[in-house]
Amino acid sequence: MLKIENLHARVEGREILKGLSLSVSAGEVHAIMGPNGAGKSTLGNVLSGRDGYEVTAGTVTYNGIDLLSLAPEARAAAGVFLAFQYPVEIPGVNNTYFLRAALNAQRKVRGESELDSMQFLKLVREKLKVMQISDELLHRAVNAGFSGGEKKRNEIFQMAVLQPQLAILDETDSGLDIDALKQVAQGVNALRSPERSFLMITHYQRLLDYVVPDFVHVLADGRIVESGDKSLALKLEEHGYVGIGESYPAGATA
Amino acid sequence: MSSTSTETKATRRDNAEVVEALGRSYAAGFVTDIETDYLPPGLSEDIVRQLSALKREPSWMTEWRLGAYRHWLTMPKPDWAKLKIDPIDYQAISYYAAPKAKPKSLAEVDPALLETYEKLGIPLHERAALAGVAVDAVFDSVSVGTTFRKQLAEAGVLFCSMSEAIREYPELVQKYLGSVVPTGDNFFAALNSAVFSDGSFVFIPKGVRCPMELSTYFRINAQNTGQFERTLIVAEEGSHVSYLEGCTAPKRDENQLHAAVVELVALEKAQIKYSTVQNWYPGDENGVGGIYNFVTKRGDCRGDDSKISWTQVETGSAITWKYPSVILRGDRSVGEFHSVALTHHFQQADTGTKMIHLGKDTKSKIVAKGISAGRSSNSYRGLVKMGKGAEGARNYTQCDSLLIGKRCGAHTFPYMEVKNPSAIVEHEATTSKISDDQMFYCRSRGIREEDAVSMIVDGFCKQVFKELPMEFAVEAKKLLEVSLEGAVG
Numbered sequence: 001m002l003k004i005e006n007l008h009a010r011v012e013g014r015e016i017l018k019g020l021s022l023s024v025s026a027g028e029v030h031a032i033m034g035p036n037g038a039g040k041s042t043l044g045n046v047l048s049g050r051d052g053y054e055v056t057a058g059t060v061t062y063n064g065i066d067l068l069s070l071a072p073e074a075r076a077a078a079g080v081f082l083a084f085q086y087p088v089e090i091p092g093v094n095n096t097y098f099l100r101a102a103l104n105a106q107r108k109v110r111g112e113s114e115l116d117s118m119q120f121l122k123l124v125r126e127k128l129k130v131m132q133i134s135d136e137l138l139h140r141a142v143n144a145g146f147s148g149g150e151k152k153r154n155e156i157f158q159m160a161v162l163q164p165q166l167a168i169l170d171e172t173d174s175g176l177d178i179d180a181l182k183q184v185a186q187g188v189n190a191l192r193s194p195e196r197s198f199l200m201i202t203h204y205q206r207l208l209d210y211v212v213p214d215f216v217h218v219l220a221d222g223r224i225v226e227s228g229d230k231s232l233a234l235k236l237e238e239h240g241y242v243g244i245g246e247s248y249p250a251g252a253t254a
Numbered sequence: 255m256s257s258t259s260t261e262t263k264a265t266r267r268d269n270a271e272v273v274e275a276l277g278r279s280y281a282a283g284f285v286t287d288i289e290t291d292y293l294p295p296g297l298s299e300d301i302v303r304q305l306s307a308l309k310r311e312p313s314w315m316t317e318w319r320l321g322a323y324r325h326w327l328t329m330p331k332p333d334w335a336k337l338k339i340d341p342i343d344y345q346a347i348s349y350y351a352a353p354k355a356k357p358k359s360l361a362e363v364d365p366a367l368l369e370t371y372e373k374l375g376i377p378l379h380e381r382a383a384l385a386g387v388a389v390d391a392v393f394d395s396v397s398v399g400t401t402f403r404k405q406l407a408e409a410g411v412l413f414c415s416m417s418e419a420i421r422e423y424p425e426l427v428q429k430y431l432g433s434v435v436p437t438g439d440n441f442f443a444a445l446n447s448a449v450f451s452d453g454s455f456v457f458i459p460k461g462v463r464c465p466m467e468l469s470t471y472f473r474i475n476a477q478n479t480g481q482f483e484r485t486l487i488v489a490e491e492g493s494h495v496s497y498l499e500g501c502t503a504p505k506r507d508e509n510q511l512h513a514a515v516v517e518l519v520a521l522e523k524a525q526i527k528y529s530t531v532q533n534w535y536p537g538d539e540n541g542v543g544g545i546y547n548f549v550t551k552r553g554d555c556r557g558d559d560s561k562i563s564w565t566q567v568e569t570g571s572a573i574t575w576k577y578p579s580v581i582l583r584g585d586r587s588v589g590e591f592h593s594v595a596l597t598h599h600f601q602q603a604d605t606g607t608k609m610i611h612l613g614k615d616t617k618s619k620i621v622a623k624g625i626s627a628g629r630s631s632n633s634y635r636g637l638v639k640m641g642k643g644a645e646g647a648r649n650y651t652q653c654d655s656l657l658i659g660k661r662c663g664a665h666t667f668p669y670m671e672v673k674n675p676s677a678i679v680e681h682e683a684t685t686s687k688i689s690d691d692q693m694f695y696c697r698s699r700g701i702r703e704e705d706a707v708s709m710i711v712d713g714f715c716k717q718v719f720k721e722l723p724m725e726f727a728v729e730a731k732k733l734l735e736v737s738l739e740g741a742v743g
Contacts, residue, residue, distance in 0.1 A: 048698050049697075049698070050694050050698075051690060051694065052690075071697070072694065072697040072698050073697045073698075073700050073701060073702055073703075075698075076697070076698055076699055076700035077700050081698075082698050084695065084698075086691075087695070088689075088691045088692050088694075088695035090692055090695070090696075090709070090710055090713055091713055091714065092712070092713025092714055092715070092716040092717070093709055093710065093712070093713035098696075098699075098709070099699075101701055101705065101709065102696075102699035102700045102701050103700075105699075105700040105701050105702065105705065106700035109700070141713065158699065162699070162700070
């Protein structure tokens with residue numbers, strides 16, 4: 001589904017990704033772990049097409065298409081979703097209205113019929129139940145005045161409604177207390193399916209106790225330096241990231 | 255005129271056409287081909303007399319106009335606003351333009367005119383007026399038709415053109431005209447008093463709740479003319495009225511002057527709600543052409559417990575100079591001002607309000623939202639005055655500015671004068687930008703750039719839009735979308 005090959009990317013003239021390669025098949029959950037500054041968030045932003053991230057080499061193929069050639073909104077319509085590390089507030093814009101506009105914009109691009117308010121409301125009610133989110137969130141402006149936990153849950157709720165094929169979760173666990181973390185994890189687990197793949201970017205292994213990944217990769221100094229299963233995460237928890245980047249010479253790939 | 259300047263003008267027109275073909279368009283920019291009577295350009299006592307005679311006005315009205323004209327001659331042009339205005343040649347303007355065929359009733363209105371209003375979405379055919387809004391349509395200098403007059407008359411409501419009111423209800427006009435905005439109030443009000451050609455007159459008698467929304471639709475069509483309309487709304491004790499005003503003009507390379515005066519009088523326990531969607535031609539993206547909108551709007555809460563609220567959405571005009579105000583004379587009277595002013599390209603707006611608290615326990619609320627894009631300049635200027643007798647009066651002001659792009663400007667000039675120690679004045683102001691983060695957030699969810707901008711702007715304006723009558727709110731939202739086309743990217 002997703003094939004990243006030798007990806008190099010720069011932010012403000014500084015090279016952050018230095019030859020990253022990664023393959024994700026349908027239905028798989030991959031965790032990307034690594035120390036601060038390794039390029040984890042850069043990877044999420046490059047994949048979803050944020051301005052200011054310059055790809056200097058490498059390719060990203062998503063379902064056979066060149067993902068990097070698409071505008072952010074086209075990537076969304078093609079089924080790529082980024083759950084933001086810092087969800088953005090849009091004052092005065094109703095959460096439900098926003099989400100319906102997003103879903104219908106995507107459906108339109110895909111040549112599907114747009115949902116009217118009744119159909120949309122029905123869909124939203126279903127998803128609310130699964131996510132255990134209160135109605136009240138729907139009536140507020142997008143992320144405005146939300147607590148940290150509410151913002152992250154709202155991201156997962158948006159994901160549930162938009163039903164992407166590739167979901168990138170950028171440090172969705174950061175800043176959450178244990179109860180909020182469990183709720184978010186439960187939401188993610190409910191969305192796991194044979195067609196949907198996840199890229200979970202995280203600093204800590206604790207999220208992986210609740211959302212068990214198929215693969216764990218260590219990202220250090222702009223490259224994947226080690227890959228393994230869940231046990232790799234536990235090993236990192238024990239020994240930390242110290243020394244990881246250094247033990248792998250430049251140019252090595254996982 | 256030399257041939258060079260004609261060429262430049264032609265080139266500008268070509269450019270305008272190219273831009274239009276590329277998609278950005280001012281939908282109301284067409285010209286109606288209709289035979290028009292003009293007064294020759296220029297302003298003098300003679301012209302004022304001719305105008306008054308053309309309108310078959312009584313002599314008191316002619317004298318009133320002449321008084322205003324003489325006063326105007328002595329007044330300096332206001333220059334305190336944050337506006338760059340090219341000098342206006344008042345002798346080059348024609349002060350009266352009217353369609354030649356004078357209709358006696360709506361059935362006789364020139365089909366070309368009816369078509370104009372159809373194109374603009376204003377139903378002048380009563381049978382087509384599904385929304386149940388009574389409309390007075392002012393085309394250039396004269397009113398061309400007022401709908402639903404019979405139904406309104408049954409409720410005791412008078413709604414007609416100002417010209418008719420002067421002839422048919424002289425006592426009412428004499429009693430109230432100029433009682434809120436005196437002829438010598440300011441430069442443009444004095445000019446308007448001398449040469450106003452038409453406008454709307456509304457009178458709601460004691461205890462009557464006006465059975466439908468009233469609306470006036472102003473259209474400038476003729477070239478090289480100014481539009482000077484005068485609106486007077488009087489709400490007697492305990493009456494209610496909601497009044498809507500809309501404006502458009504064709505695209506022209508010359509600037510055209512619009513200097514209106516609106517006066518509102520609310521007696522005891524009366525309520526007037528006045529909403530405006532102003533979409534005068536703003537000029538093109540190079541700042542060529544557009545309407546100069548220099549308007550004096552003022553309401554007088556003359557009676558105790560009365561209420562006047564202004565709601566305005568301003569997207570048009572090359573230059574806007576406008577401060578709808580409320581004089582809170584009656585005890586416990588309430589004044590409100592809700593405004594969205596949007597400027598794009600080279601538009602300039604200096605707009606705001608004045609709340610003059612004179613009575614006890616009076617309250618006012620100001621919510622002003624300014625949106626600037628392109629190279630435009632958008633200023634809020636507001637005065638809150640608490641007089642000596644304004645015991646326990648309160649004001650709350652909220653001013654928010656939203657900037658789109660890097661070359662526009664937003665300014666806030668709040669003035670406060672408090673002469674009563676028990677009065678409370680609150681002012682909050684914010685300035686924000688549509689951030690790259692907001693844009694990316696929307697786009698990453700599948701929403702296109704332009705849709706994201708209108709969504710964010712709409713959210714920013716929500717507080718004001720909810721004050722507008724339903725259909726106007728929809729129109730206002732669309733207008734903002736059109737006005738912001740090409741604002742990003």
